[in-house]
Structures are given as structure tokens and as C-alpha cells.
Amino acid sequence: MQNQSSDNIQYYKTGGDNHAGPQGTRPQYKTGHSMQYKSASGQIYSIPPPQGVMVTQPSAVAPDTSNYINWMYPAIFVTLFCFWPTGLVAVLYATWARKAMKGGDFAGAASYSRKVKIFVIISLAMGILVIISIILLFVLARSSNYKRY
Known part of the structure; x- marks a missing residue:
């Protein structure tokens, strides 16, 4: 995929309701829909939707108190x-x-x-x-x- 800041990339959503999205905005992923990106040079790039994405937050880590001794x-x-x-x-x-x-x-x-x-x-x-x-x-x-x- 080409650099988005140098090319004027237009975003298109395919599948379901075929319509062009506003230039410079990202459409939302929907299940079963792929994303197509069209650069200013006319090349179209297709990216499949994310599958099985799991977001986890880091667990709380106990502070290291081994260096502290009450003197x-x-x-x-x-x-x-x-x-x-x-x-x-x-x-x-x-x-x-x-x-x-x-x-x-x-x-x-x-x-x-x-x-x-x-x-x-x-x-x-x-x-x-x-x-x-x-x-x-x-x-x-x-x-x-x-x-x-």
C-alpha cells in the first residue's frame, strides 16, 4: 500500500451498498465487507476486513517492593x-x-x-x-x- 500522506487516497466500501465514501475519511468495517482504497494515481487496493480480532488490556502488575526494607x-x-x-x-x-x-x-x-x-x-x-x-x-x-x- 502506498503512503497515505503523499497520495490523495479515496476510500470505497464494497459489498452491500456500493457507494463511494467521502474523500479523506475512513469508512467503518462491517462484517463480510472488504475495503478498497483508490489512490490519486488511480490504483485500487483491496484490504479484507479484520477477522477474529481480540483486544486485551494489560493486567495490573504488582509493584516491586523487594528493594524496600524498613530501617x-x-x-x-x-x-x-x-x-x-x-x-x-x-x-x-x-x-x-x-x-x-x-x-x-x-x-x-x-x-x-x-x-x-x-x-x-x-x-x-x-x-x-x-x-x-x-x-x-x-x-x-x-x-x-x-x-x-
Whole structure:
């Protein structure tokens, strides 16, 4: 079939009531009728009607929530017991992740969840370093030869 935009194609309906349709408009398919297209050069193209056309709509796909992990409880734990500055940032991101998940923004929730994980790990590592430093200071202070007055 030739390009419809370059040729001035006239549409004709055959079978039943033989009459020419208006130029530039598409006639409706009817059962048992074929379509003929006449180009400006005079060539006639015939297209059979569609047979057994089945139209389906896509099914609803469940959202991928596998990347979202609720890190709120670990964030609260590291805020209270490890290192509170980065722990508060983790709690903030965990709150945003929960709101994004409830709002249906699953990609945003997964992104916030990854950030919470990073801040929880940083807080935990900082807390462990601070605790080890304090223990070492007490041990070194007790073992040194300084006198208390």
C-alpha cells in the first residue's frame, strides 16, 4: 500500500451498498465487507476486513517492593545507643522512605531505604569506635603512673 500522506487516497466500501465514501475519511468495517482504497494515481487496493480480532488490556502488575526494607527500628537503635548525629539523619530518611512507600513511590522508597542503610552502618561504626576509644582511655589512665590528688 502506498503512503497515505503523499497520495490523495479515496476510500470505497464494497459489498452491500456500493457507494463511494467521502474523500479523506475512513469508512467503518462491517462484517463480510472488504475495503478498497483508490489512490490519486488511480490504483485500487483491496484490504479484507479484520477477522477474529481480540483486544486485551494489560493486567495490573504488582509493584516491586523487594528493594524496600524498613530501617526505622535500626535507625532508632543507633540514634539512642551508638552515634546520634548520623542516627538522626537515618531516622529522617527512614521516615521519608515510609511515606514514599505509603504514597506508592516505590523507586523513591527504595532510594531512601538505601540511604538509611548507609547512615545506620555509619552510626553503628562510629558508636563502636567511640566506645572502644573510651574503654582504651580508661585502661590507659588506670595503667599509667599518675597520682590522684
